[in-house]
Amino acid sequence: RGGNKIEGADECIRHLEESGKRVFYLTNNSAKSRQGCADKLASLVGVAASTDQIIASSSSAAAYLGDKGFDKQSKVLVIGQEGIHAELREAGFQSLRCEDLVEETSPQCSIAEFEGIPVDETVRAVVAGVDDAFSYRKLCLASLYLRSDPTRLFVATNRDVGDRVGTDGRLIPGAGPVVAALESAAGRCAVNV
């Protein structure tokens, strides 16, 4: 749970494997790739898992684009963290950060600047997940792409409100609030994979 191992998890998993069961790991985490999840399983729980045994919401987003026959010559704008980029690239898709489309990286975006942002027509999808550096600039850019062509795909890795962290179990915002902001700005709903 978070950065803490659930007591007995490793014995339980080993018991299942020794009795001939196939073990899979499912997570709505979009910040990590399947490899990132495997690394965490190894270091935190002491369990060896291959990426084939793992399904994360980051890899689900890539699988969804694959299922839709998304063109590998087209580009994907990602509002999210490294896991989504890693999974999209591994699946052969071209994932872009906002800074690949506009040079300026400050969270702020003025009306004057927004008016002048060109739209790259080769961007054919926006994929959103939790983004611990989410900003008004990212909101502006994603909204611009989603509104300027309603046929652009809009994919959400998940809608989790957040994760409980710290000694008081406070909730750190997850993909849900990011997706909610984007849906409000874009005037349409994301496909939640």
Next chain:
Amino acid sequence: RGGNKIEGADECIRHLEESGKRVFYLTNNSAKSRQGCADKLASLVGVAASTDQIIASSSSAAAYLGDKGFDKQSKVLVIGQEGIHAELREAGFQSLRCEDLVEETSPQCSIAEFEGIPVDETVRAVVAGVDDAFSYRKLCLASLYLRSDPTRLFVATNRDVGDRVGTDGRLIPGAGPVVAALESAAGRCAVNV
């Protein structure tokens, strides 16, 4: 409309005033104070208006806190722009920016940092409007305050999706997407003034 004068607006307003009508100006703009709106009316339309003739959503938020008998010794966390701060201060309230509560100003907020953010119990309200420098850090902080005490007031200046700008009439995100993110993260609805 935006930065453009509607043709004949000044003649129309002058005609109304000369015929003895009292003219009021209503705007859901939260980025500007009433004085800021008066300045814009003067420079853009060429009309002299006093702040008494103007109701903006920034001043509505301050009026709402006044109506609720909000304690002037308490503090208000503002996710928004200068207009809200100016109106809250003019009404005698103590408005805070996120950087008044946490020193770091980068849009990014890690789990480790979030876990250690102290809550100032004298902050008794969160007021949200359009914020052209909105960030994950602000989302984290507002959510922390709204979740850690359900009696803290949660006020939205408005829920406008955005404004049409530029030659192609593209929509720049407004208060709506910011409020949507905060409501999703906080797990409760804002009072829309």
